[in-house]
Amino acid sequence: MTNLQLTSYxxxxxxxxxxxLIAARNLQRQGHQVLVIEARNRYGGRMSGQYLPSxxxxxxxxxxxxxxxxxxxxLLDEYKIRRFPSPNQGKTVLVFNNKRYEFxxxxxxxxxxxxxxxxxxxxxxxxxxWARFQELTKTLPSGYPQSNDHTKKLDSKTFAQWIEENxxxxxxxxxxxxxxxxxxxxxxxxxxxxxxxxxxxGQNCAPQAEHPEAELIHGGAGQIPDKIAAELxxxxxxxxxxxxxNYDSAGVTIETTQNTFTAKFAIIAMPPHxxxxxxxxxxxxxxxxQLTQRVPMGCCAKILISYEQPFWRKQGLAGVxxxxxxxxxxxxxxxxxxxxxxxxxTFVVGDRYIRWRSMSGxxxxxxxLSDLAxxxxxxxxxxxxxxxxxxxxxxxTGGAYAAFMPPGVWTSFGxxxxxxxxxxxxxxxxxxxxxxxxxxxxxRTGEAAADRIALLLREK
Amino acid sequence: MTNLQLTSYxxxxxxxxxxxLIAARNLQRQGHQVLVIEARNRYGGRMSGQYLPSxxxxxxxxxxxxxxxxxxxxLLDEYKIRRFPSPNQGKTVLVFNNKRYEFxxxxxxxxxxxxxxxxxxxxxxxxxxWARFQELTKTLPSGYPQSNDHTKKLDSKTFAQWIEENxxxxxxxxxxxxxxxxxxxxxxxxxxxxxxxxxxxGQNCAPQAEHPEAELIHGGAGQIPDKIAAELxxxxxxxxxxxxxNYDSAGVTIETTQNTFTAKFAIIAMPPHxxxxxxxxxxxxxxxxQLTQRVPMGCCAKILISYEQPFWRKQGLAGVxxxxxxxxxxxxxxxxxxxxxxxxxTFVVGDRYIRWRSMSGxxxxxxxLSDLAxxxxxxxxxxxxxxxxxxxxxxxTGGAYAAFMPPGVWTSFGxxxxxxxxxxxxxxxxxxxxxxxxxxxxxRTGEAAADRIALLLREK
Numbered sequence: 006m007t008n009l010q011l012t013s014y015x016x017x018x019x020x021x022x023x024x025x026l027i028a029a030r031n032l033q034r035q036g037h038q039v040l041v042i043e044a045r046n047r048y049g050g051r052m053s054g055q056y057l058p059s060x061x062x063x064x065x066x067x068x069x070x071x072x073x074x075x076x077x078x079x080l081l082d083e084y085k086i087r088r089f090p091s092p093n094q095g096k097t098v099l100v101f102n103n104k105r106y107e108f109x110x111x112x113x114x115x116x117x118x119x120x121x122x123x124x125x126x127x128x129x130x131x132x133x134x135w136a137r138f139q140e141l142t143k144t145l146p147s148g149y150p151q152s153n154d155h156t157k158k159l160d161s162k163t164f165a166q167w168i169e170e171n172x173x174x175x176x177x178x179x180x181x182x183x184x185x186x187x188x189x190x191x192x193x194x195x196x197x198x199x200x201x202x203x204x205x206x207g208q209n210c211a212p213q214a215e216h217p218e219a220e221l222i223h224g225g226a227g228q229i230p231d232k233i234a235a236e237l238x239x240x241x242x243x244x245x246x247x248x249x250x251n252y253d254s255a256g257v258t259i260e261t262t263q264n265t266f267t268a269k270f271a272i273i274a275m276p277p278h279x280x281x282x283x284x285x286x287x288x289x290x291x292x293x294x295q296l297t298q299r300v301p302m303g304c305c306a307k308i309l310i311s312y313e314q315p316f317w318r319k320q321g322l323a324g325v326x327x328x329x330x331x332x333x334x335x336x337x338x339x340x341x342x343x344x345x346x347x348x349x350x351t352f353v354v355g356d357r358y359i360r361w362r363s364m365s366g367x368x369x370x371x372x373x374l375s376d377l378a379x380x381x382x383x384x385x386x387x388x389x390x391x392x393x394x395x396x397x398x399x400x401x402t403g404g405a406y407a408a409f410m411p412p413g414v415w416t417s418f419g420x421x422x423x424x425x426x427x428x429x430x431x432x433x434x435x436x437x438x439x440x441x442x443x444x445x446x447x448x449r450t451g452e453a454a455a456d457r458i459a460l461l462l463r464e465k
Numbered sequence: 466m467t468n469l470q471l472t473s474y475x476x477x478x479x480x481x482x483x484x485x486l487i488a489a490r491n492l493q494r495q496g497h498q499v500l501v502i503e504a505r506n507r508y509g510g511r512m513s514g515q516y517l518p519s520x521x522x523x524x525x526x527x528x529x530x531x532x533x534x535x536x537x538x539x540l541l542d543e544y545k546i547r548r549f550p551s552p553n554q555g556k557t558v559l560v561f562n563n564k565r566y567e568f569x570x571x572x573x574x575x576x577x578x579x580x581x582x583x584x585x586x587x588x589x590x591x592x593x594x595w596a597r598f599q600e601l602t603k604t605l606p607s608g609y610p611q612s613n614d615h616t617k618k619l620d621s622k623t624f625a626q627w628i629e630e631n632x633x634x635x636x637x638x639x640x641x642x643x644x645x646x647x648x649x650x651x652x653x654x655x656x657x658x659x660x661x662x663x664x665x666x667g668q669n670c671a672p673q674a675e676h677p678e679a680e681l682i683h684g685g686a687g688q689i690p691d692k693i694a695a696e697l698x699x700x701x702x703x704x705x706x707x708x709x710x711n712y713d714s715a716g717v718t719i720e721t722t723q724n725t726f727t728a729k730f731a732i733i734a735m736p737p738h739x740x741x742x743x744x745x746x747x748x749x750x751x752x753x754x755q756l757t758q759r760v761p762m763g764c765c766a767k768i769l770i771s772y773e774q775p776f777w778r779k780q781g782l783a784g785v786x787x788x789x790x791x792x793x794x795x796x797x798x799x800x801x802x803x804x805x806x807x808x809x810x811t812f813v814v815g816d817r818y819i820r821w822r823s824m825s826g827x828x829x830x831x832x833x834l835s836d837l838a839x840x841x842x843x844x845x846x847x848x849x850x851x852x853x854x855x856x857x858x859x860x861x862t863g864g865a866y867a868a869f870m871p872p873g874v875w876t877s878f879g880x881x882x883x884x885x886x887x888x889x890x891x892x893x894x895x896x897x898x899x900x901x902x903x904x905x906x907x908x909r910t911g912e913a914a915a916d917r918i919a920l921l922l923r924e925k
Contacts, residue, residue, distance in 0.1 A: 161629075161657035163872045165621040197621035198759075198873035246744055248708050248722065262708065278758045282742040284706055284860070291764075291822055291857035298738045298863060299658075299871075301758035304751075356877055362751055397751035400744070403758060411759075411871040412623045413658035417816055 014038045014268035016458050017259055019247050019283075022050025023444055024432040025274030026233040027080075027451030028458075033237060035459050040268070041237060042261060044246035045401050048234050052444065054227015057390050061346035062225040063309040065394040067406065067444050068339060068350065070226075071217035074445035076452065081222065084232045088220040092315070092338040093323045098380045099123070100328030101176060105379070111325065114138075114184045115214040123176055130177035137171055138181075142205045149423070149438050150206050152416040159202035160416040164194075167201045179329050186354045187327070187335045188213060191442070192303030192409035195355040203410040211440050223341060226444065249284045252427050269465060272454045274432040276302055276408045277422065279401070285429075293421040299414045300422075300435070302404025304397050305354045306362070308373055311390040315340045315347035317381045324349060326380035332357055333376040346389075349377065358397065369393065407442035408435045430454050474498045474728035476918050477719055479707050479743075482510025483904055484892040485734030486693040487540075487911030488918075493697060495919050500728070501697060502721060504706035505861050508694050512904065514687015517850050521806035522685040523769040525854040527866065527904050528799060528810065530686075531677035534905035536912065541682065544692045548680040552775070552798040553783045558840045559583070560788030561636060565839070571785065574598075574644045575674040583636055590637035597631055598641075602665045609883070609898050610666050612876040620876040624664045625657035639789050646814045647787070647795045648673060651902070652763030652869035655815040663870040671900050683801060686904065709744045712887050729925060732914045734892040736762055736868045737882065739861070745889075753881040759874045760882075760895070762864025764857050765814045766822070768833055771850040775800045775807030777841045784809060786840035792817055793836040806849075809837065818857065829853065867902035868895045890914050 018029045021043035029039045047053070051066035070077050070088060081088060096107040099121045110118025114135065120128055141159075150156050168181045186193045191207050211217065222228075234241055245261035252258075256269040273280045281289075281297025288294065315338065317324050324338025324347070332353055339348040351373065353361045361369055370391055377385035396405035410419075423436045432454040437446030478489045481503035489499045507513070511526035530537050530548060541548060556567040559581045570578025574595065580588055601619075610616050628641045646653045651667050671677065682688075694701055705721035710731065712718075717731040733740045741749075741757025748754065775798065777784050784798025784807075792813055799808040811833065813821045821829055830851055837845035856865035870879075883896045892914040897906030 157657070161623055161625040163621055163623060163626075165872075166623075166626055169621075195873050195877060197617070198871070198877070278741075281738075288858060288860040291855065292819055294860060294863055295761065295764055295857050298761035301755065304755055304877075359752055359877060395751065397755050398748060400748040400754060403754055411658070411873075412625075413655050413871075417655065417658070417764075417819060 012038070014040045014266065015462055016270045016272060017042060017257065017266055017268040018272045018274055019259070020050065020274035020433070021048035021230075021234070021241055021243070022274060022433070023052045023230070023447040024434060024451035024454075025272065026230060026237070027448050028272050028274060028432055028455045029240065030233050030236050031452060031455035032458060033240065037459065037462060039237070039240055040266060041241040042245050042247055042259065042266070043241065043243050046244045048241060048243065049227065049230030051402060051405060052226050052230050054225035057311060059311060059344070059346050059389055061311055061341065061344045061348060062227065063311070063339070063348060063392060064225045064227050065307065065309070065392070066226070068221060068226050069218035070222065070444070071215055071219045073215045074217060074440060074443065076448040077445045080229070080448060084229065086228065087223045089223060089342060091218055091221050092340055092342075093325060095318060095321050095323035097323055098326040098328070100326070100330050100379055101179070102329065107322070112180070112327075113187060113213045114208065115212070127174045127176035130172055130174040131180035134171040134177055134181065138208070142208050145205055145209055147209065149419060150202055150415045152419070156202055157416050159205060160200050160413055162201040163197050163412055164199050164201050164204045165197035168196055183327065183329070183334055187352070192301075192404075192407065193305055193354050194303060194409050198411060200410050200412040200415060202415055206415070207441070210438055211443060217440070217443060218337070221339060221341070223343060247283050249286065250429070251286045252429055254427060256428050270428045270430065270458050270461065272430050272432050272458065274451065274454070276300075276403065276433060276435050278302065278403060278408065280431065289426055290421065292418055293424070293426060296414070296418040296421040299418060300408045300410060302397070302402065302408050303354070303406055304358050305352050305405045306358055306396060307394040307405065308351050308353065309339070309390070309392045309394070310349045310351070310373070310377065310388045312347035312384070312388050314345060316384045317347070320382065322381060324381075328380070330376045330379055332361055332372045333380070336377065336380055351377070362395070362398070430457060474500045474726065475922055476730045476732060477502060477717065477726055477728040478732045478734055479719070480510065480734035480893070481508035481690070481694070481701055481703070482734060482893070483512045483690070483907040484894060484911035484914075485732065486690060486697070487908050488732050488734060488892055488915045489700065490693050490696050491912060491915035492918060493700065497919065497922060499697070499700055500726060501701040502705050502707055502719065502726070503701065503703050506704045508701060508703065509687065509690030511862060511865065512686050512690050514685035517771060519771060519804070519806050519849060521771055521801065521804045521808060522687070523771070523799070523808060523852060524685045524687050525767065525769070525852070526686070528681060528686050529678035530682065530904070531675055531679045533675045534677060534900060534903065536908040537905045540689070540908060544689065546688065547683045549683060549802060551678055551681050552800055552802075553785060555778060555781050555783035557783055558786040558788070560786070560790050560839055561639070562789065567782070572640070572787075573647060573673045574668065575672070587634045587636035590632055590634040591640040594631040594637055594641065598668070602668045605665055605669055607669065609879060610662055610875045612879070616662055617876050619662035619665060620660050620873055622661040623657050623872055624659050624661050627661045628656055643787065643789070643794055647812070652761075652864075653765050653814050653866065654763055654869050658871060660870050660872040660875060662875055666875070667901070670898055671903060677900070677903060678797070681799060681801070683803060707743050709746065710889070711746045712889055714887060716888050730888045730890065730918045730921065732890050732892050732918065734911065734914070736760075736863065736893060736895050738762065738863060738868065740891065749886055750881070752878055753884070753886060756874070756878040756881040759878060760868045760870060762857070762862065762868050763814075763866055764818050765812055765865045766818055766856060767854040767865065768811050768813065769799070769850075769852045769854070770809045770811070770833070770837065770848045772807035772844070772848050774805060776844045777807070780842065782841060784841075788840070790836045790839055792821055792832045793840070796837065796840055811837070822855070822858070890917060
């Protein structure tokens, strides 16, 4: 330890989530001296899994990968990690206003396959609003949202307001509220909490129509941090929250609760609000300070429920369910065909989460299983495992899936999201301009930060 | 120091702003052992002043008091601090779309006195919208906003959206944008950043019509922290940021960057986002964790410019100006008649602040003086002092005047603002339900926290 403390590094990475691990690994592969400092006693951040007694793995954080997530697919290939198609044979269940429908299709903003039988006026209401929404996305150029009269206008409105103005049925309204509570790039958020501009931007750079949940990973995404960390070895220090970061043009001095380290550069690979909890000296520029106060994490718990087998398939169901039930609006079949165990991944989001989290553990479990029984039948009441992952209750992430922008943040403070401050560079899925909120976004920002630092180290 | 470390206190107050000082003083007066821990090397928080070489004082933070601010008036009386009427003899200047008006009146939401000559349609537009705004405030019961269908609807909209729907002229639009950028209880904020519900609530519990800026204080509000601190003596520790707070039913253990202290109770007297930067063990309830990510400080710098004398009075002007100039929307005469020096207090807010702050120091000064010359004439270009107070650049406050609620925060996370967590209680002007954002609000929450802790100590 003494030895490590005396060393000055080329770059210190704060945060051992996927973005931080990738940044550190890439710099080390180019021969640079790196150190990764992590507050938790584990690495991986929101990429985290475990094995159940049944031999089935579950992912406590993210779990999916899609065909256009190039950097994530390359990472899986590099580590020879095998994938399989997300199980979706059979009918989707929709429960809307206490009526249950089965249909061979799916929707999450975009729609494919059969239409559920909720009534032609209701469906038409949602589809015509969806067409207007898509038209509106085309008014934004690619990349981060810029600040101009048009974007300012879009950023002045909550998504709830847009929904109210563009839908006229209960179903149409829920269709879009469900979209922002279910889709990853937006927090998730209740529609009144998120900027219309942010939702449009998310739709452009992380479209569900590209099927980001097309495949699952044998053994889970949670195995990946171990593989990257193996390359970094003792260059990762766990259980050391960073308290202070002093910087000048020569580099950084980083104080954790236990030690002090110095380096030429730092990469802060954390969600913005957590990056804002470090004491910086000199203080960060005001625009960055203010940004870190204005970019909250989504309010969402993940629950993983496993069964002896995927019993829903006997009934011709895909294990995919959506609807405005009391607690669960989205369920996804996450069963690995090689284990034979049935796994449902589901989420409790937003105001549902606040109510649900205030109940006792047994009541929370009963609530989740009761909704699962509405979607999939009584067999859902008898799982072999039940795991809650309370991301908003975990202060080293503070929510899930990712951070989002309330109204007026992108167009006033957005550029501080990615602008380096002296020797301090930022990384993390929140600042990706392609697949933000996904593993793909984390990898892209980690790679980009490493590239920038490597270039600066060559110049230094 | 060793001695202090070994002592266990009845209550530790984190944050030596006005709320924290009042809480500690009141507990100590009842015979309880208290300790105040402050990150900065000074106490007072946003109550902070200084003397200029001319002998004139200036307040770097808040400075005014009004007739219904009972607890603040009582505090001033207790310490025998003298007040004087805010200078307002003479005409107000309004500059709108590059046209300059003088009138014997004032508006800031409510209006009194003469009407400026901006055109009857323009004025009528603002006034009829103001009547609708006031009607809407009456739909809210007193106290913190509750969560119900009506408040949810109001909380789904930005104030910008309400302005767009309720005004039809440039002037009408600016009238309300100016209101939320100039009035204290709202951050200040750009209208697209703040919830309509929050603005309505602020209007109810901190109405400008009660003249909260009616009086100024001889010697400045900045002298008050010294007087309270004198009573606390060495019970205040400066320059010790609190890093961790461990708690259970028996009490708290608080680690600063230098020491560790224990107590039966803690009062965290800071804006919510700063309270969220402490590492709590066990972690705070998720609703509180999420709240601290969602309540940003206003984006506002205060600038104090002094002159040999209040030259504007020769021209029959009150030293009060408002308008949509490039940088300054509100100027107020803050000259103490006993010193004879002329002082203008002004603010650069929101998007104006972001642009202004990106310029060099000399360019910032030139920008401010040039706007002052538009309002008050060329003599404004020759001050004897110029002081910028960059609150958003000060990480131990993070903005000014106070924190505000973006859409969807009150109705989903609001109750976590004031709900104690085990032995941890909260204070600070942000959580006041009367005069939030003002000194009055800070005193009320400090007093209330002390009362609660005193009661609990008696029961313990």
